[in-house]
Amino acid sequence: MCSPEEAALLQQEEVFTATLARISSLVLQPLLTAEPSDARGREGLRLLQQLHGCAQRLWEVTERSLRSLRERLRHPEAVKLESLLLLREADRVLQVHVEYIESYTSCVVVQAFQTAAKQRRDYWRGRRKALRQLLWGLNPGGSMGTAMVQALRQPLAHHVQKYALLLLSLGDALGEGHPARELVVQAAALFGDLQSFMKQALDQAEATQALWHSLSGRLRDALCTPARRLLQDSQDVPVTVTPLQAERVLLFDDILVLLQGHRAHTFDLKLVWVDPEQDGRAFHLLTPEEELFFGSKRPQDLVLWRHTVTQAVCRALRGKKDFLVRGAGLASCETPACRSAAHTFLAEGRLCRATYEGEWCRGRPHGRGTLKWPDGKNHVGSFCQGLEHGFGICLVPQAAEDKFDCYKCHWRDGSMCGYGICTARMRCTRATSRRACGMALGSWRAPRRPLVPASTRATGSGASAAATGSRKTAAGASATLACGRQTSATALGSWSPRQASATRGPSRQTRWWAQGPSSLKTTPCVRAPSPGT
Structure with missing residues (x-):
């Protein structure tokens, strides 16, 4: 029934x-x-x-x-x-x-x-x-x-x-x-x-x-999209933001917007961190390029803003809107410290106009990621607190060719450290050797060496003969590489050439180098044979 x-x-x-x-x-x-x-x-x-x-x-x-x-x-x-x-x-x-x-x-x-x-x-x-x-x-x-x-x-x-x-x-x-x-x-x-x-x-x-x-x-044309929804407006719940001194603050379900006249500063909520430390007078937001402090005369307004921003960030990271009403089940949630996202840096500095895609921690690249510049240079590897740290591969484009110099090495606090491999496109000269050791990367420069007689700066087979003769010098005596840079007999005696690859171009060579704690040690350059050999 x-x-x-x-x-x-x-x-x-x-x-x-x-x-x-x-x-x-x-x-x-x-x-x-x-x-x-x-x-x-x-x-x-x-x-x-x-x-x-x-x-x-x-x-x-x-x-x-x-x-x-x-x-x-x-x-x-x-x-x-x-x-x-x-x-x-x-x-x-x-x-x-x-x-x-x-x-x-x-x-x-x-x-x-x-x-x-x-x-x-x-x-x-x-x-x-x-x-x-x-x-x-x-x-x-x-x-x-x-x-x-x-x-x-x-x-x-x-x-x-x-x-x-x-x-x-x-x-x-x-x-x-x-x-x-x-x-x-x-x-x-x-x-x-x-x-x-x-x-x-x-x-x-x-x-x-x-x-x-x-x-x-x-x-309106810059911000309006059909899927975007307004969550909070500083005209309804007053709040101040420093150091940008925004006239109006708008929180949407995907971005945070600070209005200054006819300009809008936007921050992707996937790359916004709410500082977990509690403060009754302000709360702290971390972004890849700015640190924002929210304040209000009334503590209840500040609590509402903090709670709404935390909810919006958590929802944006989940990639979908919550089905329940605002505040349900999210009263004590915190924004995750580690996450994955992509961001293009706009502030002046080493990373200006570079795009980082990978893992983040509290507003800085941290973990595995890829850093790309508009000129084609890119770095793939590990990062720690915003700097290259650990093993990484850096590609630097040639000026007039659609080809790259490749650097495979370990990094520490944004600079090359330890042993690595350099593969360059040009013939070995004193200038390109210095560039191969990091000048183009902007991390450190090889010291200038005095010029040596032209007979010792031969390339190709001459470079090989010069390097072979240098190995026969007594221990501790100085020798000169084909690229025009000096090295010690100890470094030359410990170096062993790699097997050349037949797939490399006729003008391609591979370098091995080791950066010690107090001095720069280099090894000769080996020129690869042509593909037909």
């Missing part, structure tokens, strides 16, 4: 299915016939098409749920309560509702309904009477764009509210030992959370839409 609550659920599904069909035919399909003439109109049309697809999927899920309820009422003995689609696939039903809400709020943020409605004013004036079937208290003097926003909002809000109440009543009607009671209670809790989530999403969308009207056109 079916309960009255199940019959009420069936009736609610029938009403909502019919409402979705009217919304599609009276509102969405006519809007899709608009022909936008600018980029804003085309973006709105794309969002309306996306909303139409979400509405179609929501209608299909509701229709399937309606059929399962009808089967239950027709054959109550054969079709168990726990087999209902609304209970068996509650997560799937919920996800379809969330997708529809997110698509709808994106249209609200960029005013897609108002933009599309303006292109066919005469048509919409004649449809106002039909839209009254979907609305309660439609303002006759209001715009058609506003009427369409309400036409899609009110039926869904009423439907979700009725769902939550009916499922709660059904759970109370079932006994403690009923096999489907747990599923009903779980579905009632999910739709209760959906109701709170929908209210929060709609409030954020309306606040974000109002924000774009208060900004200049330049800032």
